[in-house]
Amino acid sequence: MTGALYVIGVGPGDPELLTLKAVRLLKEAPCICVPKGREEGSSLALSIVEKAVDLKGKEIIEAHFPMRKTKLQGHAEELDAKWQGTVDVVSKKLLSGVNMVFITIGDPTFYSTFFYLYDKLLELIPLLNIEFVPGISSINASASRAKLCLALADEKIAVLPATYTDGIRETLEKFDTVVLMKVHRVFFLVRELLGDMGLLDKAHYIVRAGMADERIFDDLRTVKEEDLNYFSLIVVKK
């Protein structure tokens, strides 16, 4: 029997935002696959889980996922090799009958790198026994921390990464709520645009929602270079 693979969202950082199901599956799993942003760094997802579940005696497999590069930026081959290494290890385990958990920050369906692996795993194990367990996404966590209503009744929400995406202005014009992800590298450009559009008083900048060093800016004018962080987003609520 091939083992089951549970892809679990562990939420944005606060270990109390793990679901009961995530905790149960983590306790039951003999083997946990853990993504790491850099090879030398530690896994944020693992550090969240460790605070809620005793991992003693479990096998931990680390998988290197470079966060700052994507296929679009011309590192496709290098990335494919990294992912293939993880696919090989995970598929071998599953085929030997071991159940596994793959943990991912936030929610697994929402900008999670696991999906880069999914197709490759299906190639090797067409009848893959896989279950996705949703987690609290950064958007929901950030809105809660900032006491913001993302949408009510007939309102429309757009979510877009600010780094690569054109058309931010048009989206801001047409949607009631716009969530700008991955905003830390273009923060000051976005702030200028929001100022031009008269939306600066409608914008909130939430940094590391639910983590110990969380910060919430209800006035973007007060944000400085040193306040910017990879784990941050802007919510514009008109």
Place this chain on the structure above:
Amino acid sequence: MTGALYVIGVGPGDPELLTLKAVRLLKEAPCICVPKGREEGSSLALSIVEKAVDLKGKEIIEAHFPMRKTKLQGHAEELDAKWQGTVDVVSKKLLSGVNMVFITIGDPTFYSTFFYLYDKLLELIPLLNIEFVPGISSINASASRAKLCLALADEKIAVLPATYTDGIRETLEKFDTVVLMKVHRVFFLVRELLGDMGLLDKAHYIVRAGMADERIFDDLRTVKEEDLNYFSLIVVKK
């Protein structure tokens, strides 16, 4: 001392999708305020919580929230009266020093009626001690159950209620992923539009994600009138 108000998302239906924080606060709270869709009906949010937490000895306050009417549809006065009744009860409790939990299906910041009450509560208690606790939203739960990636890398997501909103076609053209909420009343119109746009093979219909009677349709052509449900959405992933 005024009591604290915790507004807690209890997730989409599976009691195992409650967070550890939600369970802890529910256990600690002497008084729970529970929304009900219809006065005669039972509360779905309460039925989820009851399966995970022993509520014996706790005071349960029921609040009537008509789900099918909104301010836009000309029932503003009737609704305001209903909400004001709940506001009066909740504010009286809080002012007497009792801590309260208000439970809401899914996530409190995401199409949750609690925000209709929020401003009124702030009017009565300007220094309201309130905390929002995020829950698994229907979108994340549905995507997990259907094994769908909502977005990766630079992809853009739009979320819009299909009932009132114009411009669905334009949104489908411009976004990588479109989530159509509240789709049950216009399902066949939406299906026709998706057919016209050649997107029928990119669409998934998820009904009651995470509940015992969940259904997932990866081919919208097979959906019949009797399959439609209030708790359902369409994900179009191009």
